[in-house]
Amino acid sequence: MPAxxxxxxxxxxxxxxxEDAAFVFAESTPQPPRFEGAVLVARLSYAGPETGExxxxxxxxxxxxxxxxxxxxxxxxxxxxxxxxxAVGELLNMVGGxxxxxxxxxxxxxxxxxxxxxxxxxxxxxxxxxxxxCRVSLIEESGQRIDxxxxxxxxxxxxx
Amino acid sequence: xxxxxLVVDDSAIIRTMVKRSIAMSGIEVREIHEASNGVEALQVxxxxxxDIVFADLNMPEMTGSELVAKMAEDGMLVSVPVVIVSSEHSxxxxxxxxxxxxxxxxxxxFRPENFREVVTQVLGPGKEGGNAR
Numbered sequence: 465m466p467a468x469x470x471x472x473x474x475x476x477x478x479x480x481x482x483e484d485a486a487f488v489f490a491e492s493t494p495q496p497p498r499f500e501g502a503v504l505v506a507r508l509s510y511a512g513p514e515t516g517e518x519x520x521x522x523x524x525x526x527x528x529x530x531x532x533x534x535x536x537x538x539x540x541x542x543x544x545x546x547x548x549x550x551a552v553g554e555l556l557n558m559v560g561g562x563x564x565x566x567x568x569x570x571x572x573x574x575x576x577x578x579x580x581x582x583x584x585x586x587x588x589x590x591x592x593x594x595x596x597x598c599r600v601s602l603i604e605e606s607g608q609r610i611d612x613x614x615x616x617x618x619x620x621x622x623x624x
Numbered sequence: 625x626x627x628x629x630l631v632v633d634d635s636a637i638i639r640t641m642v643k644r645s646i647a648m649s650g651i652e653v654r655e656i657h658e659a660s661n662g663v664e665a666l667q668v669x670x671x672x673x674x675d676i677v678f679a680d681l682n683m684p685e686m687t688g689s690e691l692v693a694k695m696a697e698d699g700m701l702v703s704v705p706v707v708i709v710s711s712e713h714s715x716x717x718x719x720x721x722x723x724x725x726x727x728x729x730x731x732x733x734f735r736p737e738n739f740r741e742v743v744t745q746v747l748g749p750g751k752e753g754g755n756a757r
Contacts, residue, residue, distance in 0.1 A: 481733065484733045485732070485733035531637060534637055534641060535637060535640055535641065535644075536641075536644065543640065547636065547637055550635050550636055550637045551637055553635065554635050554637055554638055554732075557635075557682075557711040557732070558711045558732050558733055560711060561710065561711030561712045561713050561714075561731070561732065562711070562713050564712070564713065564714055565713050565714055565715070570713075570714065570715045570716075571714075571715060571716050572714060572716060573714065573716040573717065573720075574714055574717075576682055576711070576712060577682065578634070578682050578683070578684060
């Protein structure tokens with residue numbers, strides 16, 4: 465599947481999962497604002513008709529709001545405290561699960577790994593982005609940036 | 625008709641979401657137990673009466689698929705129904721797991737009605753909950 469189609473699938477799935485699971489409404493933007501400070505990055509490997517890795521990048525404060533939304537509670541609720549890493553990992557898990565049949569068809573066999581989440585500096589994050597095969601940046605209603613990216617041999621050398 | 629339920633997922637957020645969905649679905653629950661992977665799940669299963677297991681697939685230590693296989697080898701656990709709750713939407717994967725013995729599959733993101741439908745399908749509308757061992 466060509467890189468443009470991967471990017472379209474990525475945008476479609478990320479937008480849908482954000483709405484359905486986290487009640488976050490976001491739109492694609494070609495000119496995302498810079499991340500200020502650290503970035504929370506979740507990574508998930510996949511192996512099927514193609515092999516690669518998916519990645520989501522968001523800011524840590526927004527990850528906290530994401531956790532609260534997934535849990536159906538307020539950001540200040542103790543239930544949502546310190547759950548940002550978990551929330552971003554699960555967001556990527558859901559994106560990955562829905563993205564695989566979008567990219568490869570419902571009958572394709574594809575295994576997903578376990579999400580790995582880490583906080584990185586903005587500089588490290590930006591240098592990682594430079595090596596991405598496909599990338600989508602969304603802006604949600606309060607102006608928070610949400611990135612989703614793919615490393616894949618199938619779309620190496622092409623950027624969204 | 626109240627049930628003892630085991631929720632198995634390495635994500636604390638997902639375990640909470642599953643418990644919340646079960647509560648919102650109207651299913652009568654006697655007790656909900658939690659485990660963060662298949663190893664912990666087996667410890668619970670060997671010490672508590674569990675009527676139904678909701679388990680993720682991709683977990684460290686022991687995956688959901690491995691848990692199903694282990695339960696199938698155990699004379700006491702083979703009859704406990706396992707429902708996979710996973711982000712994987714691949715029909716090929718679902719078919720493979722069905723052949724391995726899972727009773728149903730709920731895709732993430734899920735809704736409370738998904739759990740009610742599955743419990744009715746797997747345990748039936750008129751089955752009683754189990755007794756403590």
